[in-house]
Amino acid sequence: MRKKLLALYDDIDRRTHATAEEHAWWPCRRGCDSCCHRLAEIPRLVRAEWELLREGLDALAPNVRVEVDAKIAELAAAEREGRVPRHVVCPLLDEREGACRVYAHRPGACRTYGFYVERGIGLHCGIITEAVAARSPDEEPIVWGNAEGVDYALARLDGAADASAAGVSLTTWALSSSSCSSEVKEPPPPEPGDPSSPSSEM
Ligand code: SF4
Numbered sequence: 453m454r455k456k457l458l459a460l461y462d463d464i465d466r467r468t469h470a471t472a473e474e475h476a477w478w479p480c481r482r483g484c485d486s487c488c489h490r491l492a493e494i495p496r497l498v499r500a501e502w503e504l505l506r507e508g509l510d511a512l513a514p515n516v517r518v519e520v521d522a523k524i525a526e527l528a529a530a531e532r533e534g535r536v537p538r539h540v541v542c543p544l545l546d547e548r549e550g551a552c553r554v555y556a557h558r559p560g561a562c563r564t565y566g567f568y569v570e571r572g573i574g575l576h577c578g579i580i581t582e583a584v585a586a587r588s589p590d591e592e593p594i595v596w597g598n599a600e601g602v603d604y605a606l607a608r609l610d611g612a613a614d615a616s617a618a619g620v621s622l623t624t625w626a627l628s629s630s631s632c633s634s635e636v637k638e639p640p641p642p643e644p645g646d647p648s649s650p651s652s653e654m
Pocket residue numbers: 487488491542543544545546551552553554555558559562
């Protein structure tokens with residue numbers, strides 16, 4: 453599973469790097485943490501993603517880990533009490549540095565966001581919408597990635613047939629592992645799809 457996940461992440465990273473390199477104005481760069489401040493929901497991960505992410509968490513300095521675990525616990529409490537904010541600040545974001553604390557281990561959704569579309573709808577923020585609208589008409593068309601293909605590939609790693617129901621939330625994974633940091637226990641099973649990878653242009 454890990455090998456397949458890493459191969460999928462490599463494909464995504466190659467595509468996103470190529471897109472950013474082909475368009476010098478592309479806003480997704482290190483230093484922009486806008487999307488990590490405004491998540492539509494608590495990040496969801498399939499098991500292989502969680503196992504990789506957990507390695508990143510386990511490599512954090514102890515004091516940083518305490519801070520991250522506290523943020524995850526706080527978010528989990530908000531989830532239990534039905535008070536998750538409309539825009540979730542990712543508990544893995546270093547808000548002082550504006551950087552992901554587990555960048556090399558981050559989930560697939562974080563890798564595709566900004567560069568992929570789902571059924572023709574761009575999965576990106578307003579900064580990209582404006583930049584795309586302002587680009588020169590002489591520019592090469594943008595080749596967006598197909599987010600559904602990624603979702604199905606991740607779901608297959610979990611043995612799930614329904615990509616929309618695959619994975620569980622970061623908080624659920626974290627709380628189901630002992631003190632957020634060692635052996636993975638069983639989270640609620642994902643509910644049980646296959647388009648692959650054609651891209652759309654804009
Ligand atoms: S895991 Fe990292 S890249 Fe993904 S939303 Fe959180 S801080 Fe941002």
